Amino acid sequence: MTDDLLTRARQAIEAEETARLQAKAGELASADERARLQAEAEAKHQHARDTATKALNAPAVALGGVAKKFDAAVAALVALAQAADLRNRTIQQQAALLTAADVPEQRGRGGNAVEVDGQVHSVRDAKAVELLARAVALAANEVATPTNGLKSLASDLLPYSGPLARLTPVEHAER
Structure with missing residues (x-):
């Protein structure tokens, strides 16, 4: 055991x-x-x-890259506003000069339009506020998606830019 x-x-x-x-x-x-x-x-x-x-x-995504594009866009919008403002001031100056010279075509046009050689130049054709709003609205509409809110931005700008489907005289001009 x-x-x-x-x-x-x-x-x-x-x-x-x-x-x-x-x-x-x-x-x-x-x-x-x-x-x-x-x-x-x-x-x-x-x-x-x-x-x-x-x-x-990535350069296209980094904040610095977006900032450069933003600066370029602001510069382009400033140039657009300055061009529209220069055009309108020139029209008003020439209207005043033509009125003072008693040019027959200028009678009744006021200080915001000039007719020269049958062509009418009006400040209404290139209002800076309309062109700036239109440029932003068209850009927003171009890249709008249901989720990014740009469709509503384009709609909010319509009182200043006019309907997106219609072209302004500036858009009709030869480029």
């Missing part, structure tokens, strides 16, 4: 040792799997960060 007890004790100790080794192996395998999964997740996160950084720093 003693040998039997010793054998059973050895078997129990071996079973316990085997179970303990298997548990330890399971822990190590789980730790390795967790480490592998965590490394994969970190690599995925880093790839997403790198992709986002690259996309957000």
Whole structure:
């Protein structure tokens, strides 16, 4: 019986040792799997960060690139307003000169229109406020989507720009 007890004790100790080794192996395998999964997740996160950084720093998307386009657009709108203002001041000056010279074609035209060689030049053809509003409304309408709000901006400008479907004399002019 003693040998039997010793054998059973050895078997129990071996079973316990085997179970303990298997548990330890399971822990190590789980730790390795967790480490592998965590490394994969970190690599995925880093790839997403790198992709986002690259996309957000692209010249066409970066705030500096948009700022340059904004500055160019403002400069273009300023040039448009200045051109319209110069045209209208020139029309008014020439109207005053033609009226003072008592040119027959100028009679009854007032100070906001001039007729020269059968061609009428009027300040109504190139109002700065209309041209600026129209330029912004046409640009907004060009890129409007249901979600970006530009359709409503174009609509809000209609009192100043007139209907988008109609062309102004400036748009009719030869370019």
